[in-house]
Amino acid sequence: MTGWLAEHLGAYGGSGVLGAVLLLPALEAALPVVGALLPGQTAVVLGGALAWGGVVTVEAALLAAVVGAVLGNVAGYAIGRRWRARFLAPLRGPARRHGYAERALGLIERRGGCAVFVGRFTAVLRTLVPTLCGATGMPLRRYLLWSVVSSAVWAPAFVLIGYAMGPAAPG
Secondary structure, eight states: OHHHHHHHHHHTHHHHHHHHHHHHHHHHHHOHHHHHHSOHHHHHHHHHHHHHTTSSOHHHHHHHHHHHHHHHHHHHHHHHHHTHHHHHTGGGOSHHHHHHHHHHHHHHHHSHHHHHHHHHTSHHHHHHHHHHHHHHTOOHHHHHHHHHHHHHHHHHHHHHHHHHHGGGSOO
């Protein structure tokens, strides 16, 4: 799949690559269902590999990845804040699941910043934590701080992984 994605992104040139590096992580964090289907982190790694190949600059790939991650996190937070009751209702369903949902939500309420940071590096959490943070009412300032910090660490890590893998990528 990565080869197919690289081939098709490369066909659109640098702007197509940067668009995917920005948009896919944003969608992944903003919309949990879409995030499960679209490979945001894969696009960031691929952006790094294509930067090694000269399709885009490494700086542009880094900037696109950070901006996409932060925008997606903010959108996910806003969705959770807006549709709090609808989002939390299924989590508080049958008594069997009630305890797990309450513990997860309590963890975000108590250690929200850590959850945001770790969530950025974990596939499933990357799609859920922004919405849960908004739904639980984490203060926006605190959320933004951790979102920017985690994105500023995550994006360079995965762009540079892709850049380092660039020479091994099929050409």
